[in-house]
Amino acid sequence: MSLLRMTFLRWATAAAAALIFAGLASAVRIKDIAEVHGPMENPLVGTGLVVGLNGTGDDARFATSIKLLSNMLSQLGAESLPTEVFASRNVAVVSVSATLPKFNRIGDRLSVQVATVGNARSLEGGTLVLCPLMAPGPDGELKMYALASGQLKVEPDSPASAVIEGGAIIQKSVPAMLTPGGKLTFKLLDTYADFSVANSVVKVIHQDLNIDTLRGDEPVAFAVDAKTIEISLTPEQQADPVRLISQLEWLSVPGLSRELEARVVIDVRHGLFYAINGNVEISPVVVGYGDVQVEVRAERPEDAPTLDDLVAALRAVEATPQDVIGLLRAMEASGALHAKVIRR
Numbered sequence: 067m068s069l070l071r072m073t074f075l076r077w078a079t080a081a082a083a084a085l086i087f088a089g090l091a092s093a094v095r096i097k098d099i100a101e102v103h104g105p106m107e108n109p110l111v112g113t114g115l116v117v118g119l120n121g122t123g124d125d126a127r128f129a130t131s132i133k134l135l136s137n138m139l140s141q142l143g144a145e146s147l148p149t150e151v152f153a154s155r156n157v158a159v160v161s162v163s164a165t166l167p168k169f170n171r172i173g174d175r176l177s178v179q180v181a182t183v184g185n186a187r188s189l190e191g192g193t194l195v196l197c198p199l200m201a202p203g204p205d206g207e208l209k210m211y212a213l214a215s216g217q218l219k220v221e222p223d224s225p226a227s228a229v230i231e232g233g234a235i236i237q238k239s240v241p242a243m244l245t246p247g248g249k250l251t252f253k254l255l256d257t258y259a260d261f262s263v264a265n266s267v268v269k270v271i272h273q274d275l276n277i278d279t280l281r282g283d284e285p286v287a288f289a290v291d292a293k294t295i296e297i298s299l300t301p302e303q304q305a306d307p308v309r310l311i312s313q314l315e316w317l318s319v320p321g322l323s324r325e326l327e328a329r330v331v332i333d334v335r336h337g338l339f340y341a342i343n344g345n346v347e348i349s350p351v352v353v354g355y356g357d358v359q360v361e362v363r364a365e366r367p368e369d370a371p372t373l374d375d376l377v378a379a380l381r382a383v384e385a386t387p388q389d390v391i392g393l394l395r396a397m398e399a400s401g402a403l404h405a406k407v408i409r410r
Contacts, residue, residue, distance in 0.1 A: 096267060097315035099258040100295070103251040105168035105242035110211055110234075112162040114197030116180070116189055116218065122225075123158040123192075124184035158186035162197050162214050164234045171239050178214045178233035181226060188225035192218045199234055211238045244307045250297045252314075257331055257408055263319075264289035270317050271297060328405040330373070332391055339391060341405070346373040351402035355392030358385065362402070373405075 116123070161183055164176040180194060196215045203209040213235055218228035244250070254263060271287040272279065279285050287297045303310045328346050332339045347370040350363040362371045380390055397403040 094319055095315065096252065096270070096317050096319060099263070099319070100252040100254045100267070102244065102311055103253040103294070104244055104246055107168055108166040108201050108211075108240060110164045110166055110176075110199035110201050112197045112199045112214065113183070114160050114162045114180070114214065115195045116158045116160050116186075116192035117156065117195060118191055118193045119156045119158060119186065119189065120191055121155050122188040122190065123155045123186045124182075125155055155186075158189065158192065159183045160186075160189070160194070162194065162199060164199055164212060164214065166201065166211055166236070166240060169242050170236055172236055174236045175232035176212060176214075176234040176236065178216075178230040180218055180228045180230065186226065188220065189218050189228045190220045190225055192228070194218060194230060194233065209238065211240070212236050244311070245299055245304055248299050248304055250299055250303075250307060250310065250314075252295045252297075254293045254295070256293075257329060259293040261289070261292045264292055264295055266319050267295050270319050271295070271314060274314070274317055329408055330394065330403065330405045331408045331410060332394060333410045334391060335410070338387055339394060341373055347404040348372060348376065348397060349402040349404065351397060351400050353393055353396035353400060353402070355389055355396055358389050358393065360393055362397075373403075 159182075160180045162178060162180055164178045166176070167174075178194070178199075180189065182189065194215050194217075196213060198210040199212040199214055200208045201211055214230065214233050216230045216233040218230055220228045252267070254260070254267075268285075268287045268289050272283075272285065275286065277283045277286060286299075287295060289295055297314075299307070299310070328341070330339060330341050330346055348362050350371070352359070352361045354360070360376070362376070364371055376393075377390075380393075394403065394407070398407045
């Protein structure tokens with residue numbers, strides 16, 4: 067039995083967010099460790115005009131910027147806007163962006179991000195005038211894929227930027243290429259990118275498709291590298307790729323825990339972490355983060371403290387996710403954390 071000793075120099079005053087710890091079962095589905103490669107997200111950008119500001123917009127020094135916007139609006143049949151409107155500081159030139167998802171259809175709505183271009187102090191209370199969102203087409207020429215407009219919601223800590231939830235409507239869709247070149251490609255998630263894992267996935271696919279290379283059957287699945295698995299398709303499979311993808315995604319890869327080394331994934335942005343492939347051992351160590359100091363040691367030499375012990379102890383004292391992540395980083399730096407650390 068391991069012993070985890072912790073000293074808190076300052077107790078948390080607010081309830082801690084949920085700490086996430088998950089072990090990997092002995093068999094997982096392909097859809098849990100890989101995704102179909104081919105369909106891509108595409109960034110959309112535009113230059114727009116925000117009106118209705120209460121004296122916090124651009125001043126006359128940015129009046130020439132209106133010419134570009136007037137040209138864009140006139141192409142859509144809208145009236146040109148005079149440069150004099152900038153003298154009131156009630157309008158602002160902004161950059162507008164959105165992401166066209168992998169699978170999209172005309173009429174779908176997208177969230178929009180807006181940021182000032184000139185010297186506007188705040189976008190509070192503003193409304194985005196109809197703004198085309200562009201991206202390079204297959205021929206390399208800029209094409210309009212969506213139109214954005216609507217009331218802005220200003221970011222609390224950044225009044226010069228804002229969002230419009232569902233503020234853009236797709237006008238032109240981009241077909242998803244599922245089987246380019248007659249092949250279906252799975253990409254292992256970075257957490258699982260491993261030669262042994264890729265080889266295990268290939269074996270499972272061959273078994274499901276009743277292909278036995280030992281008896282001389284021609285292989286159809288290949289591990290190109292530690293991350294990429296390609297499957298050559300028959301004409302029938304190419305005609306209905308969704309059916310094949312659904313079939314393969316639900317295949318279980320047994321014994322995966324034997325193929326993966328212990329890993330700890332730290333997601334700083336969302337304030338969480340999780341462990342993969344069984345329990346992670348921690349060598350005796352004393353580390354600190356902020357006002358938290360942790361001493362890890364075993365009661366008996368044959369016992370090894372684990373990440374499970376650490377999580378349980380930190381939960382008991384309501385440590386924050388930031389405390390846990392900081393301590394894990396300190397343990398990694400000291401060499402006490404017996405796992406490969408992956409940051410996101």
